[in-house]
Amino acid sequence: MPYSVFVTVELTQSGRGSRRVVVGVIGLVLFLLAGVGAYAVASGYREQDTKYCGHDCIPGLKIGTVVEALQGQGHACADKRQFWSCQLRIGKVRFEADLFRVPDVADFYEYIGKVEARIVNPDSTTAAAGLDYMSWFATLPHRDDPSTVKKLGGWLAEQITGDGDVTFVLDWEYALERKANTRSVELTMKRRY
Amino acid sequence: MAAPPGWPYSPDGRFWWDGTAWHPVQAPPPGPPAQPGLTVPPPPGFDAGHPSVSSPWPRTPPPQRAEPYAAGQQTPPPAYGPPGPPGLNPPRRRGTAVFALVTAGTLIAALALGGIAGAAVGLATTEPVTDDRAPSFPGRFPSGKQRYLPKVTVNMVAVNWLQAANAWRCAKSAAPDPVTGATMGMICRPGDAARLHMSVYIWYDEPDKVLSVKARCDLGVGSKACTSLFGMMADTLLSPDRTLRERAEGWAKKNAGKEAMTSLGGIRLQTALHPHSMEAVPAI
Numbered sequence: 001m002p003y004s005v006f007v008t009v010e011l012t013q014s015g016r017g018s019r020r021v022v023v024g025v026i027g028l029v030l031f032l033l034a035g036v037g038a039y040a041v042a043s044g045y046r047e048q049d050t051k052y053c054g055h056d057c058i059p060g061l062k063i064g065t066v067v068e069a070l071q072g073q074g075h076a077c078a079d080k081r082q083f084w085s086c087q088l089r090i091g092k093v094r095f096e097a098d099l100f101r102v103p104d105v106a107d108f109y110e111y112i113g114k115v116e117a118r119i120v121n122p123d124s125t126t127a128a129a130g131l132d133y134m135s136w137f138a139t140l141p142h143r144d145d146p147s148t149v150k151k152l153g154g155w156l157a158e159q160i161t162g163d164g165d166v167t168f169v170l171d172w173e174y175a176l177e178r179k180a181n182t183r184s185v186e187l188t189m190k191r192r193y
Numbered sequence: 194m195a196a197p198p199g200w201p202y203s204p205d206g207r208f209w210w211d212g213t214a215w216h217p218v219q220a221p222p223p224g225p226p227a228q229p230g231l232t233v234p235p236p237p238g239f240d241a242g243h244p245s246v247s248s249p250w251p252r253t254p255p256p257q258r259a260e261p262y263a264a265g266q267q268t269p270p271p272a273y274g275p276p277g278p279p280g281l282n283p284p285r286r287r288g289t290a291v292f293a294l295v296t297a298g299t300l301i302a303a304l305a306l307g308g309i310a311g312a313a314v315g316l317a318t319t320e321p322v323t324d325d326r327a328p329s330f331p332g333r334f335p336s337g338k339q340r341y342l343p344k345v346t347v348n349m350v351a352v353n354w355l356q357a358a359n360a361w362r363c364a365k366s367a368a369p370d371p372v373t374g375a376t377m378g379m380i381c382r383p384g385d386a387a388r389l390h391m392s393v394y395i396w397y398d399e400p401d402k403v404l405s406v407k408a409r410c411d412l413g414v415g416s417k418a419c420t421s422l423f424g425m426m427a428d429t430l431l432s433p434d435r436t437l438r439e440r441a442e443g444w445a446k447k448n449a450g451k452e453a454m455t456s457l458g459g460i461r462l463q464t465a466l467h468p469h470s471m472e473a474v475p476a477i
Contacts (some may be wrong), residue, residue, distance in 0.1 A: 023296045027303035030268055034307030035314075042315030049321045060322035069327035075335010089374040089407065091461065091474025097333050125456060129477040132331035143328040 002182045056191045057102045057111035064110060066099060066140070082108070095122040095133050112140070118186035131160055133177075136158060136189050141172055141189075168192060337476050342405060343459040344433040347400045351381055354429040355393060362397075370396045373404040373474070385411070391422060393440045404431060407472040414469050420449040423471040427462060429472050434458050445471060 050059050061086060067077050070086045075095070078085040083100040098116040101108035118136045119130045135153050142148040152169060156176065159165050164176040164185075173192040178185050201210045208215040330336075355361035366378035375396035382388035390412050396405040408426045410419035427445035431438040437458045444455055445462060449471070454463040456476035464471045 013401035019292065019296075023299055027299045030300055031303040031307035031310075034304045038311030040311075042312040043319040045321040045390055046316055052321060052323050061327065062324055065327050069330075073330060073334065074340065088337060088340070090335055090339050092372055108197065116410065125454070125461060126477045128333045129335045130332040133335055136328070136330060136334055140328070147465030158365050160437040172320040 005171060019062050023042050027095050053109040053111035053113075054104065056113045057109060058113075059110065061114070061140060062100055062110050063101060063112050066112065070097070092121045093123075094118075095130075096120065097137060114190040115140070116186060118184050120182060120184040122183075122185055127161065130185065131157055134160060134185075138187060138189060140171060143168075155188075203373055263274070282386040333477075335477060339477060340407065341398075342404070342473060343404045343432065345406070345430055345460075345473075347379065347395055347403060350393070350395055350403070350406055350429060351379055351434070354382045354425065361390075361393070370405070375404040387418070391418070393422075394448055405472065405474050407470060409468055409470040411469060412465055419469060420446050423449045423464065426471060426473070430460055431458055432457045 048059060059111055067084050067086065067157050069158065071077055073088075075086040075088040075097075077084055080098075083098045085096070087094060089095075097116050099112050100114040100116075102111050103109075103115035107174040115137050117134055119126065122130050131153075134156050135149075138152050138156060139149045142152065150167060152174070155165075155169075155174070157165055159176040163176075164178050166172070166173065166175045171192060173190055175188045176185065179187070200212075201310060202208065202218070204208070207218055209218055210216075229458065282451070351363045356363060361381045361383050363379050363381040368378065369376050370378055373396050376398050377396070379395040379397070381393045381395070383391055390410065392409050394405070394407045394409075395403060396407075397403040406426065408422050408424050410416070412418045424442045424446040427441035428438050431441040441457050441460075441462065445464070448455075448464050449468075452463075452465055454461065456462075461474050461476040461477050462471060463474075
């Protein structure tokens with residue numbers, strides 16, 4: 001066999017080997033990348049799964065946890081079976097919140113499906129406290145999403161000094177209503193599809 | 194026109210070479226068409242030294258001579274390269290195609306397997322968050338600590354100001370206040386005839402947890418007694434802060450005859466005309 005042909009054959013076999021190694025490395029990288037990506041997606045999906053409350057609750061927050069947090073702020077809370085009612089009076093102003101349990105077939109899940117938060121007798125000096133009060137409840141379902149929290153805060157700030165409105169944010173319906181007969185502002189939030 | 198036996202055909206078998214020009218083949222040439230790499234070699238004497246050949250086989254024939262060839266294709270005749278060693282080119286191309294297919298398949302399989310494996314691990318190892326902590330409260334979120342008038346005690350109002358300095362008489366009330374939610378109350382009135390026209394209500398949970406203080410005066414809007422009562426009340430409530438007590442007293446006297454509101458030192462003072470009164474509650 002001529003030398004040139006021999007060298008050509010050797011180089012060809014060596015080139016094929018190199019190409020196989022390169023393909024193998026690329027395949028391994030793709031495998032890892034696809035694995036990491038799919039893991040992140042599946043993990044996030046699993047974390048947000050709300051099957052444990054019938055898919056109709058504020059994710060990951062037990063009603064007792066929220067009640068305890070409010071009590072820690074000095075709010076007085078009472079269990080009314082269908083909902084927990086918490087309130088705080090400062091002077092003539094009343095901050096009231098009803099946290100409704102998610103109904104099950106014959107009972108209730110210990111998670112929140114609806115919130116009614118109201119401020120009775122608000123005035124110009126209670127605007128900042130009122131906004132923070134409403135915002136805390138409104139952002140409970142989106143507490144890990146800063147952009148949505150900011151968006152909701154902007155909507156509330158606009159509506160709390162106006163006549164009120166309804167909006168939908170990521171499967172949640174928000175309605176802010178000003179009631180002249182009770183001199184109150186009320187926020188109702190519930191799950192909507 | 195069919196090629197005479199022995200003359201070469203183009204690799205696609207559609208033309209034959211007479212030594213000077215390409216001619217289209219009119220009828221299928223006998224035998225299988227020439228294949229790439231198996232092109233019929235040039236006839237004997239058909240080399241660079243042949244006097245009638247302008248370019249060596251199988252280089253592109255001269256343009257004017259190539260017209261018949263080009264006429265059938267609308268494009269210039271292909272520049273057939275020199276035929277390689279018989280049987281070498283087809284296997285190499287076939288090998289490259291197989292390699293490309295295997296590579297693509299491997300990469301697609303890697304993506305699919307990686308995705309499936311990652312998703313399976315993600316679903317199997319992650320549990321839904323079912324008992325998260327409550328988020329922190331914003332800075333102005335109303336707190337139970339804001340329910341009481343800062344640094345104000347029942348003694349400060351009832352004993353030091355009203356009873357000791359002005360000989361007023363105070364009585365406790367066990368009824369809770371429906372407005373502030375205070376569990377206990379105290380009403381103080383002057384010891385003389387003015388008791389029918391002046392009063393101070395103190396609502397509290399504990400002696401040092403006062404929710405509201407309200408003075409009422411029915412001796413006429415703008416009367417000296419009412420203005421003095423409101424001024425002294427503001428001075429008493431802000432007495433722990435020397436700089437604010439004077440401002441508070443001045444504001445109360447100035448606004449005793451109209452409806453107004455202000456916040457000083459965590460206390461909101463509000464005057465009203467019907468009934469003529471001034472009330473102090475915590476500022477939010």
